[in-house]
Amino acid sequence: MTVTATKFTPKVMLSAPRRSPGVPNASGTLALYTVSTYSFDDHRKTFQIRVLRIQSGLSEVLVHDAKSSEPVWLSEDEFLHLKSWDDGTTSIMVRRALSPNDPGYEVASIKAPISNVKVKKLPNGTIAFACSALATPDGHLYNSETAKKPYSSAKVYTSLFVRHWDTWTTKNRNSIFFGVLEQHDGKYSLRNGALTNALAGTDLSSPVEPFGGTGDFDIGPAGLVFVAKNPELDPAIYTKTDLYFIPLETFTESKVPSPQLIETPGLEGYSNSPVFSHCGRKVAFTRMRSKQYESDKPRLLLIPDITDLSQSVQEFYATKDGEGGWDARPESIIWSHDDSKLYVTAERWARTLLWQLPSDPAKTAAANLPTPLKTPDGSVTSFHLLHRNSQVLFVTTTSLVDNSCYSLVNPTATPPSFSILSSNSRQGKTLGLSRDSVSSITFPGAGGEYDVHALVVTPSNFDRSKKYPLCMLIHGGPQGAWLDAWSTRWNPAVFAEQGYVVVCPNPTGSTGYGMALQNGIRGQWGGRPYEDLVCCLEYVLKEMEFVDGERAVALGASYGGYMINWIQGHPLGRRFKALVCHDGVFSTLNQWCSEELFFPIHDFEGTIYDNREAYEKWDPAKFVNEWVTPQLIIHSELDYRLPITEGLAPFNILQAKKIPSKLLMFPDENHWVLKPENSLVWHREVLGWINKYAGVGDEQELADQVDGLRVE
Incomplete structure (x- = not known):
């Protein structure tokens, strides 16, 4: 049975199965992945662990259980996964991929929730588990279900953070636990049935909250490497995270050695993505230079021998001026099987691409910069070498029309090539989408001094001879970008299928276009980016004859929400029929209500008490006398990055001024709206609002919209 969309609606998007990246086994014959699906009929989520047979492209279900997660390979056929229980405990389970009906068995029961599993086979035949x-x-281990409950809800703090992202901080901290899996009579068991806390007795915490995961640590035959915040610096004011090494030979040590700090002179910012080489001695990772800039350029680094830290860490593409010869932001890293090459991801012009480079920094220079490998349309989200004797990579991508694609990428072919193994939506077809709807434009930015790039998405029934209202989407960050990648929160195709031409500009501050454009936003929040958006609108109206400029709307979230509020008070606001602000900044003077204070300190060039003028210069609240455009405000109670008062204040002003306005509030969401039922309401309210003012149907028509699905 195939479910196909007759129209790509919010419900179609939110109901579409979501696949995790695929991970091949050592021989490259099978790939593990997960699929989650939400049903608006049953109002619940289902979850499967599946296996893809790489040669045929066929797959089958191995586990159908909403409480199971995180499958990882143990051998050619056996895999491990976690199963959570209502009392907070976690079972470590083992099953066989070639036996779909295998019930599996429990390796160990851990008396607390665990996650971010990694395994590594050791020379003695056991498997290190972390x-x-x-x-x-x-x-x-902390288990909230069994922990003693306090009689008072009071919280007392004497240091930052007091809260972060969507939770108030407690004395409990993330930590890395490890143990050894060993086989007896053909079955695995966890030695001693317990895990060891690698960071016990230290002030260190890893993975780094709130988004740290498996990319924050790695295990190898020499031990454990991980990143952690510097405990001597205030985490709300400084971004510094250091890389540490804990030497372990058997992963059964009764006394865990103290973590050893990896020195990187001249680089004091975020460290990330540590990865052991296959030989187990080298480690590649990234690190930023500034300790107060969360979006600084990551530098790619190499530890030549983790067992001899007297050797200096080496930087790839290093230059004498310290800027680095490769103007890119490397992120994920893997080693080739012979350790002679590195494969890394980095953004470039609205795509996350895969790059190959020598693993020896001495062989990298500005005159010999890497070129991206040929991959399917869209952005790379995950990649693995296919098998031990191959240079072919198993790559997972998404795009603006396809929510999951598995392919094989061959960097040694002439010319380099890829072949698609499996597309979750048949390259968008089952969702009613087509690659023909995606294009891009480039136009001169502020003052004509640089070019700005924008993605464009048109309706699937697009006719150049007709006129379509414009929908301009403004991204957050501000150091971020609209990518040719899938999203269920801000998906341009959802807006396009309502009947808009959707333009997604990447103005000053955007990533993927070089550090000069990205860094140009510092001290310019309402300056160059605003002018870039004005240039974008003028270019669209002049060059795209099928756009109806009299029916334009604009929407933005986070920094994009700031820009919506800024636009309201400036001439550009009068050129839109309606505006939508999701979790935006109302007043820059309130930025110190946020949790990560290093963010305003960097972008506004100092603290509010040392440089108040910089905060006042770009304050949208200064221009409320000019507000006239109908606006929808969306904000959530658990958004601690931008507290809900930043949504209530502009709504109160809009209402007091009798400007058509609406407030949508979620008490149980953070900076993002993640729950499917809430997301469906979000889309209905947002689309209903802009459609009303752009003359695209009406709110009741949207509320009554059919599911847009047919079963074949």
Whole structure:
């Protein structure tokens, strides 16, 4: 049975199965992945662990259980996964991929929630197991279900953070736990049935909250490497995270050695993505230079021998001026099987691409910069070498029309090539989408001094002879970008299928176009980016004859929400029929209500008490006398990055001024609207609002919209 969309609606998007990246086994014959699906009929989510047979492209279900997660290979056929229970405990399970009906068996029961599993086969035949979990101040696993409940809800703080992202901080911290899996009579068991806290007795916490995961640590035959915040610096004011090494030979050590700090002179910012080489001695990772800039350029670094830290860390594409010869932001890293090459991802012109380079920094220079490998349309989200004797990569991508694609990428072919193994939506076809709807434009930015790039998405029934209202989407960050990648929160195709030409500009501040454009936003929040958006609108109206400029709307979230509020008070606001602000900044003077204070300190060039003028210069609240355009405000109670008062204040002003306005509030969401039922309401309200003012149907028509699905 195939479910096909007759029209790409919010419900179609939110109901579409979501696949995780695929991970091949050692021989490259099978790939594990997960699929989650939400049903608006049953109002619940289902979850499957599946296996893809790489040669045929066929797949089958291995586990159908919403409480199972995180499958990882143990051998050619066996895989491990986690199963959570209502009392907060976690079972470590083992099953066989070639036996779909195999019930599996429990390796161990851990008396707390665990996640972010990694395994590594050791020279003695055992398997090192590592994961993350919350730990109490005395280093023990923390289980909220069994922990003693306090009689008072009071919280007392004497240092930052007091809260972060969507939670108030407690004394419990993320930690890395490890153990050894060994086989007896053909079955695995966890030695001693317990895990060891690698960070017990230290002030260190890893993975780094709130988004740290498996990319924050790695295990190898020499031990464990991980990144952690510098405990001597205030985490709300400084971004510095250091890389540490814990030497372990058997992963059964009764006394865990103290973490050893990896020195990187001249680089003091975020460290990330540490990865052991196959030989187990080298480690590649990234690090930023500034300790107060969360979006600084990551530098690609190499530890030549993790067992001899007297050797200096080496930087790839290093230059004498310290800027680096490769003007890119490397992120994920893997090693080739012979350790002679590195494969890394980095953004370039609205795509996340895959790059190949020598693993020896001495062989890299500005005169010999890497070129991206040929991959399917869209952006790379994950990649693995197919098998031990191959240079072919198993790559997972998404795009603006396809929510999951698995392919094989051959960097040695002439010319380099790829072949698609499996597309979750048949390259968008089952969702009613087509690659023909995606294009891009480039136009002169502020003052004509540089070019600005924008993605364009048109309706699937697009006719150049007709006129379509414009929908301009403004991205957040501000150091971010609209990518040719899938999203269920801000998906341009959802807007396009309502009957808009959707333009997604990447103005000053955007990533993927070089550090000069990205860094140009510092001290310019309402300056160059605003002018770039004016240039974008003028270019669209002049060059795209099928766009109806009299029916234009604009929407933005986070920094994009700031820009919506800024636009309201400036001439550009009068050129849109309606505006939508999701979790935006109302007043820059309130930026110190946020949790990560290093963000305003960097972007506004100092603290509010040392440089108040910089905050006042770009304050949207200064221009509320000019507000006239109908506006929808969306904000959530759990958004601690931009507290809900930043949504209530502009709504109150709009209402007091009798400007058509509406407030949509979610008490149980953070900076993002993640729950499917809430997301469906979000889309209905947003689309209903802009459609009303752009003359595209009406709110009731949208609310009554059919599912847009047919079963074949």
